[in-house]
Amino acid sequence: MESDKKNLSFSKQKIALILIFFWIVYILFDYVTTALIRFSYGKPFFSSIKLFGTTMYIIQLITIFIVYFIIAPKFLKKINWKSILIALVFSFSTFIIIRYLIEQIITDYLFGLVNYPTKTAISYYIYDNLHYGSFIVFSSLFLWMTLHSIHTLKQNNIIEKEKKEAEINFLKSQINPHFLFNTLNNIYSLVSVNSPHSLKAIENLSAIMRFTTYETNKDKIEIEREIDYINQYLDLEQIRYGEKFYVEKEFLIENSKKLIHPYIISPLIENAIKHGVVKDINHPIKINLKTNSEYLEISVSNKINQHQKDETSGIGLTNLKKRLNYYFGNNYNFEIKNDYETFHIYLKIPLNDEN
Incomplete structure (x- = not known):
């Protein structure tokens, strides 16, 4: 789980590399597209990049980083039409201001050159830069929303996984007390009448508690281990009831080493x-x-025992149902038939390495 959290989000270094890679791909695409247009007019395919072509690429790179790391996180925490509109206004404003600083002030200071005549109307300057900045602004915001969505999806998956693991651990913790109450009642009844079967019952209980203590904490166990647990449980009940304990069982196991989630079939018998x-x-x-x-x-x-009134009735099956949903989703069959005289349960689960 800790490793999942470490890999949850992109580091700033990885994001910076992604942004630079995106910028380089854009430059190559822009250069090739322009070269093809030149070539179609009979001009050379390759040509040197002029001053304001270079400055434009620099402006775009700076804009990408500011939009991704500052504007988008601030205004797109909740994505709606209002937040998108505000993010667009600030992003285009950033592009326009940066371009003005670089191509109207810095290049003038360094080379005595400006990209727009000094008498260019502000309205035209803004309108023209809305055109030149549109691709880089929209693609930067889209890139942020894409990576943010991936991060959010991973985060939600980890939270859901933690929630399910916490729930399954809670359900397992309920199993042992539920069973312990039953078996201790059985042993108490044996001890109270000084039954010679008391020691055997304690031996069986010891074996059963080893199972519930160690095996149920594993993700999967061999089928034979759960069957051993069932047999120990039935032996304990046989000691309690003596000859008047009528249980017919048939186990047809093709591969007893096949793995299953622990305590899946036992609750039905209990x-x-x-x-x-x-x-x-x-x-x-x-x-x-x-x-x-x-x-x-x-x-x-x-x-069905019509005379039994038990407030804890159904705890085992309720927990089992929750665990089945967690382990198998919809890929299992669990049926209960109750005609108030006979209670019948049927369970079918897949046996494969994926579950």
Whole structure:
């Protein structure tokens, strides 16, 4: 992120080089165009640049720098018709004043030559220089707006990236407490009755907490790591419920080393266990997970526990939905069906290096 910020804007040195390069390209274009016109009239293609041709190029370069570094930043912070008009007035005024100073005062002092007769009317002088200064003024303002737009776009992208990273870190921080509340309740129930499964439950919880502490902080993990986490979680719940824990699971994994974002599929299973009925042999919780080279698909269905009232219900799925939007945009399928008796969730996400 720090490197992004360092590359966010052009340095003044880079901008100066861009402006000089633009000026050189303009000089070459102007010279070649003029040479072609001369050549069409039978005159030599190449000719020396005269005094006021040289001064004009100098005037244009000075104007470009003043417009870019002073006028445009001051008046075009908010681009609208009023600000553009003011910027144009000051830019043309700058060109006219600089040209007058160089070609009517400095050249007169150094060489005894002026470009305009001393009796030239002010109105004509201004009108004539509006013509000569139009290209360099408009192109300078356009160049500033273009580079400013690129800078603004980069800045907005970095701000948006920082915002999303902050949000995803916040959502991950919500995962661990949410899960911890569930599992500690399970262990408490085992310890309270001196169950021999207490140590096994603590062992499972330790393995699970290693996952939630280390793996969920990674951008991506191997699928097998999340599956191990799911199995540890189900083992913990099996200890809690004993024989009356009816879960049917089927994992068909083509490549267990394939990378996925952590804690993507687990919330679906946790939600089913927490808010579903696990003791009904006729309506077991069903988990079907399969992958191929392109997609991961998981469906989880459970009978709804009509007697459970939980204020935290839906936190896991809400967080999951936000993370799916962040990771995949619109490139995923997330469906929830609820007929008030059965709760069914289907998720399909792409498996590739881009996500």
